[in-house]
Amino acid sequence: MRETMAVEAIENGTVIDHIPAGQGLNILSRIQVRNSQARVTVGLNLRSGGNGTKDIIKVEGWLFSEFDAAEMALYAPNATVNIIEDYQVRKKFPIGLPAEFTGIFDCPNSNCISHTEPVATRFYVREQVRPIQLTCHFCERSFTDSLFTRNG
Structure with a gap:
C-alpha cells in the first residue's frame, strides 16, 4: 500500500502532531492570537496509527520554542512539536504541561x-x-x- 501525506510538507516552520482529534481548532485559535499573519495548514480528523484519529497543524516560518509550545499544552498535552528546517525535522520535543x-x-x-x-x-x-x-x-x-x- 502506498502512503501519501494528507497535509503538504513545509520548508521551514513548526509541525504540531498527535493533537487529539477536535483540539486542532483550539490550538489554531491560540496561534492566530499570537500571530495573525502566520501561514497555517490544518488537518482535522486524520488517520493515526495509534490513536484512531488526530489533528495536525503546520505553521510556516515560525520555529516554536518550548515556551511557545507550552501555551498549547492545555489542548494537547501529549502532542509532539517538530521544528522543520529545509524540509527536515531538526528538533522534536513533547509539549507537556507547564506548572x-x-x-x-x-x-x-x-x-x-x-x-x-x-x-x-x-x-x-x-x-x-x-x-x-x-x-x-x-x-x-x-x-x-x-x-x-x-x-x-
Whole structure:
C-alpha cells in the first residue's frame, strides 16, 4: 500500500502532531492570537496509527520554542512539536504541561480582580490528568480545563 501525506510538507516552520482529534481548532485559535499573519495548514480528523484519529497543524516560518509550545499544552498535552528546517525535522520535543499558564486565558470567575485590574492572568496547574485542574493566582478558585477548551 502506498502512503501519501494528507497535509503538504513545509520548508521551514513548526509541525504540531498527535493533537487529539477536535483540539486542532483550539490550538489554531491560540496561534492566530499570537500571530495573525502566520501561514497555517490544518488537518482535522486524520488517520493515526495509534490513536484512531488526530489533528495536525503546520505553521510556516515560525520555529516554536518550548515556551511557545507550552501555551498549547492545555489542548494537547501529549502532542509532539517538530521544528522543520529545509524540509527536515531538526528538533522534536513533547509539549507537556507547564506548572503555570500566564496571560493566556481569562479567569472564568467574573468577580476575579484580573477582570478589573491591569494584570496578566495566572493559573497554576493542580492536576495534570484529565480533567486538568487549574487554580487562579488571584481569586484562588479552581477550574477544569473544559472551561478553557472547546470539546473539553
